[in-house]
Amino acid sequence: MASEKITPPVNFYVLILFGLILLSLQLMSSAMQESSELSAMYSWLLLFNALGSVVLLVLVGANIFSLIQHTKRREAGSRLTTRMVSLFVVLALAPAVIVFYFSMQFLHQGIDSWFNVEIDRALEDALELSQASLDQRTRWHLKQTQQVTGKLEESSDSMVAADIENLRELSGASEMTLFSHQGRIIASSSINPGDILPSLPDEHIWLQLRQNGEYVALTPIHEEELMVRVIVTVKTAETKYLQALYPVPVRIADLADSVEFAFVRYQEMNYLRNSLKLSFSLALSLVLLMSLLAAIWVAFISIRNITAPVKELVKGTKAVALGYYDQELPVLAQDDLGFLVESFNDMTHRISQARDETRQAGVEVENQRAYLETILANLTAGVISFDAIYKIRTANQAAYRIFHVHVNQFIGQTLIELVQSYAELAEPLKSIQRLLEQADDIWQQRIAFLGPNGRQELLCRGTPLFSQDGLRVGAVVVFDDVTDLIQAQKNAAWGEVARRLAHEIKNPLTPIQLSAERLQHKLADKLELADAVILQKSTRTIVQQVEAMKEMVDDFSEYAKPSKKQAVVIDLALLIQEVLVLYALKSGVKFNADYGDGAQLIHGDPVSIRQVLHNLIKNALEAIGANGLINISLHRVQKNNTDFIEIGLYDDGPGIKDDQIERIFEPYVTTKVKGTGLGLAIVKKIIEEHGGAIWVDTARKVGAGFIIQFPACNVESL
Amino acid sequence: MRLLKSNNPFCCLVYAVLFFLYASFNAGYAAEFSAEVSQLESVRHGDNYAFSAGVIYHLSDNAKSALQNGVPLFWNLRFKIQQQRDLLWNITLRNDVIRYRIQYHALLNMYRVRNETNGEITSFSTLSAALESMSMVTDFPELKAVDINPQKDYICAVKVDFDRDALPLPLRPIAYVNPQWYLSSNWTLWPLKK
Numbered sequence: 001m002a003s004e005k006i007t008p009p010v011n012f013y014v015l016i017l018f019g020l021i022l023l024s025l026q027l028m029s030s031a032m033q034e035s036s037e038l039s040a041m042y043s044w045l046l047l048f049n050a051l052g053s054v055v056l057l058v059l060v061g062a063n064i065f066s067l068i069q070h071t072k073r074r075e076a077g078s079r080l081t082t083r084m085v086s087l088f089v090v091l092a093l094a095p096a097v098i099v100f101y102f103s104m105q106f107l108h109q110g111i112d113s114w115f116n117v118e119i120d121r122a123l124e125d126a127l128e129l130s131q132a133s134l135d136q137r138t139r140w141h142l143k144q145t146q147q148v149t150g151k152l153e154e155s156s157d158s159m160v161a162a163d164i165e166n167l168r169e170l171s172g173a174s175e176m177t178l179f180s181h182q183g184r185i186i187a188s189s190s191i192n193p194g195d196i197l198p199s200l201p202d203e204h205i206w207l208q209l210r211q212n213g214e215y216v217a218l219t220p221i222h223e224e225e226l227m228v229r230v231i232v233t234v235k236t237a238e239t240k241y242l243q244a245l246y247p248v249p250v251r252i253a254d255l256a257d258s259v260e261f262a263f264v265r266y267q268e269m270n271y272l273r274n275s276l277k278l279s280f281s282l283a284l285s286l287v288l289l290m291s292l293l294a295a296i297w298v299a300f301i302s303i304r305n306i307t308a309p310v311k312e313l314v315k316g317t318k319a320v321a322l323g324y325y326d327q328e329l330p331v332l333a334q335d336d337l338g339f340l341v342e343s344f345n346d347m348t349h350r351i352s353q354a355r356d357e358t359r360q361a362g363v364e365v366e367n368q369r370a371y372l373e374t375i376l377a378n379l380t381a382g383v384i385s386f387d388a389i390y391k392i393r394t395a396n397q398a399a400y401r402i403f404h405v406h407v408n409q410f411i412g413q414t415l416i417e418l419v420q421s422y423a424e425l426a427e428p429l430k431s432i433q434r435l436l437e438q439a440d441d442i443w444q445q446r447i448a449f450l451g452p453n454g455r456q457e458l459l460c461r462g463t464p465l466f467s468q469d470g471l472r473v474g475a476v477v478v479f480d481d482v483t484d485l486i487q488a489q490k491n492a493a494w495g496e497v498a499r500r501l502a503h504e505i506k507n508p509l510t511p512i513q514l515s516a517e518r519l520q521h522k523l524a525d526k527l528e529l530a531d532a533v534i535l536q537k538s539t540r541t542i543v544q545q546v547e548a549m550k551e552m553v554d555d556f557s558e559y560a561k562p563s564k565k566q567a568v569v570i571d572l573a574l575l576i577q578e579v580l581v582l583y584a585l586k587s588g589v590k591f592n593a594d595y596g597d598g599a600q601l602i603h604g605d606p607v608s609i610r611q612v613l614h615n616l617i618k619n620a621l622e623a624i625g626a627n628g629l630i631n632i633s634l635h636r637v638q639k640n641n642t643d644f645i646e647i648g649l650y651d652d653g654p655g656i657k658d659d660q661i662e663r664i665f666e667p668y669v670t671t672k673v674k675g676t677g678l679g680l681a682i683v684k685k686i687i688e689e690h691g692g693a694i695w696v697d698t699a700r701k702v703g704a705g706f707i708i709q710f711p712a713c714n715v716e717s718l
Numbered sequence: 719m720r721l722l723k724s725n726n727p728f729c730c731l732v733y734a735v736l737f738f739l740y741a742s743f744n745a746g747y748a749a750e751f752s753a754e755v756s757q758l759e760s761v762r763h764g765d766n767y768a769f770s771a772g773v774i775y776h777l778s779d780n781a782k783s784a785l786q787n788g789v790p791l792f793w794n795l796r797f798k799i800q801q802q803r804d805l806l807w808n809i810t811l812r813n814d815v816i817r818y819r820i821q822y823h824a825l826l827n828m829y830r831v832r833n834e835t836n837g838e839i840t841s842f843s844t845l846s847a848a849l850e851s852m853s854m855v856t857d858f859p860e861l862k863a864v865d866i867n868p869q870k871d872y873i874c875a876v877k878v879d880f881d882r883d884a885l886p887l888p889l890r891p892i893a894y895v896n897p898q899w900y901l902s903s904n905w906t907l908w909p910l911k912k
Binding site for chain 1 (some may be wrong): 823824839883890
């Protein structure tokens with residue numbers, strides 16, 4: 001378990017932000033109450049919430065844009081997120097819109113229900129009643145003042161101040177002032193002795209007074225008090241004006257004020273009806289908008305958190321599909337998805353382990369295979385394996401050395417298909433193919449064929465391969481080139497024969513010859529002429545045959561003895577030139593020689609090598625007659641990283657028959673009437689004693705051709 | 719403004735979205751109903767400077783209607799005297815505010831003007847008389863001549879601010895976006911005569 005703590009889908013800061021949004025909306029709701037102290041902040045709260053809505057809108061827009069980009073890029077989890085967000089928005093939006101619609105309906109109908117014609121009329125009537133009441137009181141005070149004025153008209157100037165005092169007290173006015181025509185104060189009396197300056201009418205009152213002769217009106221003083229101001233003309237010699245201020249009783253003033261307050265309030269509310277609807281609608285819309293936007297934003301965050309493990313799982317699965325098994329996904333929550341992620345981690349861990357073990361096993365198998373291949377490659381025996389239908393599966397390097405064919409290039413093909421490219425190998429390959437198909441058990445067969453180096457003899461051993469069910473799954477063939485071994489055995493046998501012949505036959509020859517000569521010497525004179533002639537012929541024949549037998553024994557002796565007597569560095573080009581000079585003077589045969597570039601050095605016995613050349617050239621001369629052509633080429637070749645000096649000797653004679661090519665180098669094999677058949681055997685023996693090889697060039701179709709190779713003697717090694 | 723008076727609930731959601739666009743559109747709007755400072759005067763009386771200003775108020779139909787329906791309107795008359803400096807901020811010597819309130823009284827059928835700064839209340843039978851009473855302002859606090867440096871330049875500034883935040887709450891959002899409620903003046907400057 002990577003984490004033991006269960007984490008909520010949204011983080012702490014998002015919850016705080018969400019709380020702030022709710023608080024702001026609550027404050028705005030409170031601010032809409034007229035009596036609330038927050039009402040002064042209403043505009044700021046409205047602006048703040050509007051900005052909050054814009055910020056949320058930008059956040060939601062950015063999230064939607066990001067989601068669209070991710071969906072376009074087909075990123076992991078984007079489609080799941082889109083589906084979940086769409087579902088959430090639809091589920092959240094549908095009820096919210098329905099609630100919003102009906103809330104608006106109720107809100108508007110509720111506000112409209114506050115107002116009706118009856119209340120409107122009642123309040124207007126109440127106000128009119130108050131106005132009528134006050135008007136009646138005003139008119140009564142006007143009449144009262146006019147009555148007082150009559151008394152004042154009779155008052156003298158000296159008594160006017162005292163009369164005003166009396167009249168004020170009599171009339172119940174709070175203040176009474178007598179003005180001259182010009183507006184100058186003549187006398188004044190106030191209920192409050194502290195008031196030095198009486199209340200003065202303004203210009204509008206004077207204008208109205210001069211136009212109408214009297215003025216009466218309710219005048220507010222201070223904030224809530226009412227006063228009836230009455231000014232009437234005093235008809236004296238000089239026109240004077242008497243101003244009387246009558247206080248409106250507090251109870252009446254309060255009642256009037258209450259009626260006015262209710263009327264004004266109702267009128268104001270009626271006036272603000274549409275504004276109120278708009279204001280509430282705006283607040284409700286903001287609440288809905290912010291709530292929805294905040295919910296969608298939080299939904300984005302929550303869904304992102306929920307789908308995060310799914311995204312990681314998708315990424316991990318893709319990585320595993322691509323072969324990256326070292327995936328360790330973080331466990332973000334301890335829920336079902338967390339369990340899924342843990343299971344995925346376990347799975348990838350086990351796959352990774354299995355992959356490592358498989359890789360290790362593969363490496364071991366590969367090492368083993370490489371080891372076996374190395375062994376096979378270094379085997380002197382050729383090894384070719386076949387599948388169930390005898391198609392080549394593997395072949396080692398020795399197979400190439402033996403067949404001189406890159407068998408590896410024919411993997412997946414049968415030996416018969418190989419024959420089509422290398423007709424000269426038809427006989428051995430067909431034999432092997434036939435044996436493979438026929439044999440149900442281990443088989444061994446000696447197969448001879450004519451290779452590029454002459455006759456080759458292979459010892460083949462085949463083993464069919466079976467599965468555990470007993471089905472044939474292939475075969476393996478191991479073959480050795482035993483040509484040299486057999487040749488060595490033959491040479492040893494012939495050497496032994498030659499040695500015995502030389503020993504057993506040569507010894508009695510001399511007494512036979514001496515005895516024949518003694519018979520001739522003793523009996524020649526004693527016999528008749530005819531008999532003497534017969535004797536002479538017979539003894540001569542005996543002596544000649546003994547000589548011939550001696551020569552034959554000498555040849556055998558020569559064949560049996562080792563030829564590499566005194567090894568020195570020889571320049572083959574010079575040696576060939578020296579030999580050819582001898583033959584060029586004697587016959588009309590044309591020699592065409594190519595000695596190559598520079599000295600062609602070998603290490604050997606010059607006498608033996610010279611004998612090889614003599615034997616071969618003699619054979620060629622005997623084959624071509626008096627007017628023939630002998631081509632001799634000399635050049636350096638490289639074979640198996642070893643330099644050889646190759647001599648090619650070709651004539652234009654009748655050539656060698658095919659049935660004789662295989663055995664041409666064996667003793668007593670000859671095409672000539674006279675001859676022991678040891679010439680080429682000795683040549684081959686000498687060459688092989690020098691580490692070289694000789695074979696008939698079977699590719700040549702005209703005359704006979706021999707190819708001789710001697711190990712080259714490098715100048716550096718001298 | 720018919721749009722804002724619509725009763726369709728769905729339109730209100732649209733209003734909420736359009737509100738801010740509309741507000742920003744009207745931010746730089748020079749309303750035809752804005753007040754204007756028509757006269758500025760500074761007179762030296764002995765050791766003091768006295769100031770007076772004349773202001774013309776233009777009330778829009780919406781403002782008149784609101785006033786007629788009992789909504790009180792408030793203006794703040796701002797008055798500043800600053801010493802001018804070339805490189806640094808100006809030094810403010812005087813920053814006074816006179817707050818006026820005008821309200822219709824249905825009972826008396828009168829308009830009452832109250833100077834909120836000194837508490838003086840005056841009632842008028844007509845709106846024009848009430849506005850005229852507010853138009854001539856002479857009760858700015860006097861400035862002592864010793865506070866004035868003869869070597870320096872001084873400017874006087876007057877501005878009339880209509881207080882939209884003092885409107886009834888439902889009216890405020892509209893007042894912020896409706897040019898009929900742009901009843902304030904710009905700053906009017908004039909040099910102080912020494």
